[in-house]
Every structure is written in structure tokens, then in C-alpha cells.
Amino acid sequence: MFNLLKGKLKSFTEKLRGKAEEKAVLSRKIQVEEAEKPAESNGDLKEVLILPGQQTDALLQKKPKPQAPEELTVVAEKPEQPKKAIEPKAQQLEEKRELVARVRKREKFKGLLRGFVELKEADVLELLSELELSLLEADVSQKTAEEFVQRIKQELLSKKIPKTVDLQEFLRGEIKKILFELTQTEKIDFLSLVKDSKKPFKVLFLGPNGAGKTTTIAKLTKLLKDNGFSSIWAASDTFRAASIEQLEEHAKRLNVRVIKHKYGSDPAAVAFDAVRAAENSNIDVVMIDTAGRQETNRNLIEELKKIERVIKPDLKLFVGEAFAGRNLVKQAREFDSALSVDAFILTKIDTDPKGGTTLSILYELKKPILFLGIGQNYSDIVPFSQEFIIERIV
Numbered sequence: 001m002f003n004l005l006k007g008k009l010k011s012f013t014e015k016l017r018g019k020a021e022e023k024a025v026l027s028r029k030i031q032v033e034e035a036e037k038p039a040e041s042n043g044d045l046k047e048v049l050i051l052p053g054q055q056t057d058a059l060l061q062k063k064p065k066p067q068a069p070e071e072l073t074v075v076a077e078k079p080e081q082p083k084k085a086i087e088p089k090a091q092q093l094e095e096k097r098e099l100v101a102r103v104r105k106r107e108k109f110k111g112l113l114r115g116f117v118e119l120k121e122a123d124v125l126e127l128l129s130e131l132e133l134s135l136l137e138a139d140v141s142q143k144t145a146e147e148f149v150q151r152i153k154q155e156l157l158s159k160k161i162p163k164t165v166d167l168q169e170f171l172r173g174e175i176k177k178i179l180f181e182l183t184q185t186e187k188i189d190f191l192s193l194v195k196d197s198k199k200p201f202k203v204l205f206l207g208p209n210g211a212g213k214t215t216t217i218a219k220l221t222k223l224l225k226d227n228g229f230s231s232i233w234a235a236s237d238t239f240r241a242a243s244i245e246q247l248e249e250h251a252k253r254l255n256v257r258v259i260k261h262k263y264g265s266d267p268a269a270v271a272f273d274a275v276r277a278a279e280n281s282n283i284d285v286v287m288i289d290t291a292g293r294q295e296t297n298r299n300l301i302e303e304l305k306k307i308e309r310v311i312k313p314d315l316k317l318f319v320g321e322a323f324a325g326r327n328l329v330k331q332a333r334e335f336d337s338a339l340s341v342d343a344f345i346l347t348k349i350d351t352d353p354k355g356g357t358t359l360s361i362l363y364e365l366k367k368p369i370l371f372l373g374i375g376q377n378y379s380d381i382v383p384f385s386q387e388f389i390i391e392r393i394v
């Protein structure tokens with residue numbers, strides 16, 4: 001009997017050691033991936049002529065685009081309706097890790113008598129370890145993943161679980177509920193905000209280079225147009241070569257007016273003129289396109305601050321790549337501390353298997369994510385849903 005118990009204990013300990021090794025390998029892999037990333041540009045993209053539809057894998061930096069059937073150069077002529085949601089792929093759901101609690105026989109027996117089961121730390125060790133791996137694999141930052149797991153552990157150990165429920169189902173549901181609560185932020189309904197605000201509604205787009213700011217402006221303009229709101233654009237990226245032409249190309253397709261000055265001119269002056277033009281023409285929304293900024297580039301950050309002082313935007317949106325992982329959280333934090341971001345839009349979620357970075361952003365920055373960019377068409381933008389991301393991971 002004693003030998004049997006000893007054997008069981010040994011195999012359980014070995015299993016846990018295996019998980020710890022798996023986690024260490026995963027952490028090392030994340031670190032290696034971060035280290036292998038090309039050095040961040042200083043924002044000087046003078047040699048890079050990005051016109052809509054051009055391949056920009058160099059800018060995407062990490063994963064290649066999986067598909068580009070209808071890039072923004074070949075936008076469908078027929079009016080497209082904004083997509084309502086994206087469905088998790090069946091394959092992604094199947095790939096979820098098993099989250100199982102190992103309740104001891106004695107506790108099960110006690111549970112029968114008392115009508116509920118109380119979990120002890122040993123019962124959930126394996127489950128928590130699997131959960132942490134799921135979070136890390138989904139690109140949730142290590143710090144956030146560890147804090148989530150700690151909170152979930154506290155909550156699970158304090159629960160009296162009715163003996164009538166399916167334990168594993170119950171635990172999965174509880175974990176989802178806790179993750180949902182931990183990532184709650186203020187909610188912003190973009191269209192209602194525009195509708196209820198004084199005209200013109202001024203939106204300033206911020207973010208690192210190549211993140212998708214200009215494309216997102218085009219997507220949101222289409223969304224606004226479909227909902228009866230007019231827009232005007234400020235070509236305040238006077239820094240990157242071909243940025244104004246890129247904006248004008250989108251503007252032509254969407255029939256939007258662009259206010260522009262020469263390359264090298266003051267971005268704040270362009271934004272100011274765009275606001276004036278909107279006031280004179282009774283336009284609902286001013287979208288201010290800015291150059292890709294690396295947070296370390298103080299001059300450029302100062303330029304953005306000047307735009308902010310001059311036009312006092314109603315909404316400051318940080319646009320970042322969903323797959324940028326830990327880097328994204330760092331960039332977002334730095335932009336936020338310099339410019340106090342109101343909300344986020346994360347792009348290229350179509351190139352990311354799970355989108356866990358969104359949870360790190362919500363938890364660490366405590367500000368809402370308004371939309372997700374899910375591709376290269378104008379209608380490839382969907383309202384953000386916490387449930388959708390959590391459902392993909394747990």
C-alpha cells in the first residue's frame with residue numbers, strides 16, 4: 001500500500017517537473033524570439049516607400065502575412081458591411097490545453113457528505129501550470145500570465161464547489177469569469193461617442209511605424225461613412241516618404257478630402273488646418289494621421305504632443321500590432337505615459353493565432369480596446385470582444 005502511494009506521488013512529481021521544464025522552454029523561446037527581432041527602427045523610413053497593397057513583411061517584422069486575397073489595392077467595389085465578429089477556428093479551439101483538477105478521494109468523500117467540494121493547492125497545481133502555459137502560448141506577457149494564475153488560484157481555493165456540478169466544466173467557466181473580471185475596463189462605443197460629441201470630432205492616431213495607423217484610418221472612415229458620418233483627413237505624417245501619397249490613394253477610393261502641407265512641415269499646422277476645414281464644411285470627424293513613432297524618439301514624441309496641444313483631440317487612439325507581444329505592451333505604456341492614450345486598436349489579429357496580447361494590454365494599461373484589425377480590406381475591422389479572446393485561450 002505504502003509502495004503504491006509512493007509510486008503515485010513519484011509519478012505526479014515527475015509530471016509537475018515536466019510542466020516546469022515545458023514552461024522554462026517556452027519562456028526561453030519567447031526570450032529568443034524577442035532577441036532575434038530586428039532592432040527597432042528609429043522611425044526613419046525615408047527609403048521605404050509604402051504604397052497601399054505593397055508587401056510590408058519587413059515592417060510586420062515577425063510573422064509573414066498568411067493571406068492577402070484582396071489587399072487594399074483591390075478593395076471590392078460593392079459596399080461591404082462591417083463584420084460583426086470573428087469566429088474562433090475549430091482547430092484553435094481543439095488546440096486548447098486540458099485544465100483538470102485532481103481532487104483527492106478523501107475530499108470527494110467529504111464532498112459527498114457536505115454537498116460541496118473544497119479544492120486544496122495540490123489539486124490545482126497541474127491545472128494552474130497548464131493554464132499558465134496556455135496564456136504564454138497565446139502571447140500573454142509573462143508578468144500578466146503569472147498574476148492571472150495567482151488570482152485564479154486564490155479564487156479557486158476559496159470556492160465551495162457544489163458536488164452536483166461537472167468539476168472540469170465548472171473550473172473552466174470560473175477561470176473564464178475571473179479572466180473577464182481581471183481585464184475589465186471602461187467601455188467606449190466609438191460610433192455613439194462620435195454621434196454624441198460636438199462637431200467636428202477629432203481623432204489622433206498614434207503608434208509605432210508600420211502598425212497600421214493609416215490603414216485603420218481608412219477602415220474607420222468607411223465604418224463612419226456606412227453609419228452616415230463624414231470625415232476629413234489631416235496628412236500630419238509629414239515625415240515618412242510617400243506617406244501623403246499613401247493617404248491620398250486611400251482618400252480617392254473612399255472619396256474623402258485630405259488636408260496636406262509639404263513634407264517636413266509642421267504636423268500640428270496640418271492638423272489645425274484640417275479642423276478648420278471640417279468646421280467650414282460641416283464635416284463630422286477629423287482623422288489625424290501621424291508618422292510612425294518609436295517611443296524612444298523624443299523629438300517625434302514632442303511633435304505629437306504639439307499636435308495634442310494645438311487641436312485638443314477628442315480621442316487619442318494607439319494603434320499597435322496584436323502579435324507584437326511584450327514589445328507592444330512596452331510601446332503602449334511609453335506612448336501612454338507621454339500622451340495619455342484613450343483607447344487602443346490592435347491590428348493584424350488575422351496573423352495571430354490567439355490574441356492574448358490584448359489581455360496584457362487591458363490588464364496592464366487598464367484602457368479599452370475599441371477594435372481589432374483582421375485583414376487588409378476596408379471592412380476588416382471588428383469591435384473588440386473580451387469573450388472572444390478568452391474563449392480562444394481557455
Ligand SMILES: Nc1nc2c(ncn2[C@@H]2O[C@H](COP(=O)(O)OP(=O)(O)OP(=O)(O)O)[C@@H](O)[C@H]2O)c(=O)[nH]1
Pocket residue numbers: 045050053054055056059065072207208209210211212213214215216237240243290291292293347348349350351372373374375376380
Ligand atoms: N494582415 C493585416 N495587415 C494589416 C492590417 N492593418 C494594416 N495592415 C497592413 O500593414 C501594413 C502597414 O500599414 P500602414 O497603415 O501603412 O501602417 P502605419 O502605421 O500607417 O505605418 P507608418 O505610416 O509607416 O507608420 C500595410 O501593408 C497594411 O495593409 C490588419 O489588420 N491585418
Ligand SMILES: [Mg+2]
Pocket residue numbers: 213214215237243289290291292
Ligand atoms: Mg502611416
